[in-house]
Amino acid sequence: DAKTTQPNSMESNEEEPVHLPCNHSTISGTDYIHWYRQLPSQGPEYVIHGLTSNVNNRMASLAIAEDRKSSTLILHRATLRDAAVYYCILRGFQKLVFGTGTRLLVSP
Amino acid sequence: KAGVTQTPRYLIKTRGQQVTLSCSPISGHRSVSWYQQTPGQGLQFLFEYFSETQRNKGNFPGRFSGRQFSNSRSEMNVSTLELGDSALYLCASSLAVESDTQYFGPGTRLTVL
Numbered sequence: 001d002a003k004t005t006q007p008n009s010m011e012s013n014e015e016e017p018v019h020l021p022c023n024h025s026t027i028s029g030t031d032y033i034h035w036y037r038q039l040p041s042q043g044p045e046y047v048i049h050g051l052t053s054n055v056n057n058r059m060a061s062l063a064i065a066e067d068r069k070s071s072t073l074i075l076h077r078a079t080l081r082d083a084a085v086y087y088c089i090l091r092g093f094q095k096l097v098f099g100t101g102t103r104l105l106v107s108p
Numbered sequence: 109k110a111g112v113t114q115t116p117r118y119l120i121k122t123r124g125q126q127v128t129l130s131c132s133p134i135s136g137h138r139s140v141s142w143y144q145q146t147p148g149q150g151l152q153f154l155f156e157y158f159s160e161t162q163r164n165k166g167n168f169p170g171r172f173s174g175r176q177f178s179n180s181r182s183e184m185n186v187s188t189l190e191l192g193d194s195a196l197y198l199c200a201s202s203l204a205v206e207s208d209t210q211y212f213g214p215g216t217r218l219t220v221l
Contacts, residue, residue, distance in 0.1 A: 032207050043198055043212035044151070051207070087151060091207075096141070096164045100150045 004088045004099040011105045012078045020073040020102050022088030027068050031092035035062065035073045037084040038101075044087065047073065078106045110134065112201050112213035120219045126187040129216045133180050133201030139163075140182040141210065142174060143198040151198075157182055158204070186218075194220045 005023040012018045024033065034049040048055055048062045050071075055062040061074040075082055083106045089098035113132045121127050133140050141164075142154040156164040157176035174184040180201070186193055196217050200210040 034210075036210070038151070043215055044200075044210075045212065046209045049207070049209070085150075094163050096153050096156060096166075098151070098153065 003097055004090060006086070006088055006099050006102045008100070009103040009105065011107065012075075014079060014106055014108050015077050018075040018078045018082070018104065020075075020086050020088075020104065021070065022072070022099075023070045024088065024090050024097070025069045026097065027090055028092055028095070031090045031095065031097075033062065033064060033068075033071050034089040034091055035060070035086060036089065037082075037086045039081075039084045047086070049091075078104075080106050080108060082106055112199055112211050114197075114199050114213040114216050116216060117214065118217045118219075120221060121189050122221050123189055123191060125189050126185065127189060127218060128183055128185045129197055129199075129218075131182045131184075131199030131201075131213060133182070133199075134211055137201035137203055137211075138180050139202045139204055139208070139210075140176055140180065141200045141202075142182070142184050143200070144168075145196040145198060145215070146194070154184065154197075189220045191220050194218060 035047040036044040038044040048060050050062045063072045085101040085103050087101040115130045139158045141156040144152045153166040160176045171187045176182045196215045198215045200212045202208040202210045
């Protein structure tokens, strides 16, 4: 089955940048790349999404490879509140693909 | 603007029973998706509805079904419950589909005994 591939877990220190990778080799031309995160005991929340170009918002940046088969979510300065499971999701017409997510651990 | 609401929040059923969960999307949102979350399997996609039509379906058995009403409210039904169906069921709504942000509800915690 098509899916996105993410590392199971990553660790970071507080105030350091974090780069969370995602491989999505099955992406189609019109599929959007979405990132969501789920904090402990909460429902998932939106982080960022993009189609082709790199995207920035107040939470994070999204770097999309030129061939769009991979992307990287960038948290510029990790805080303890960023500790969560991060999901990379492909959304297209009649298509919703995502993997098991990356658990981000942030140490003070 | 009110967020996504799900009812009930908690539910206990026994094996073999059936259950219906309800989701009310954010006003104006026409797309509703359902997810199952378990400690062992993580977040898994069940199905997505847009304007009363099922647009996407995950790899779940036919015991799992859903529908969407003309007011965009959605229900999912699980028949012949099994112990493994114990999970948090999450609903998410969005304006349309591919490019729009999904907003998640708090979930319904289903326990099957």
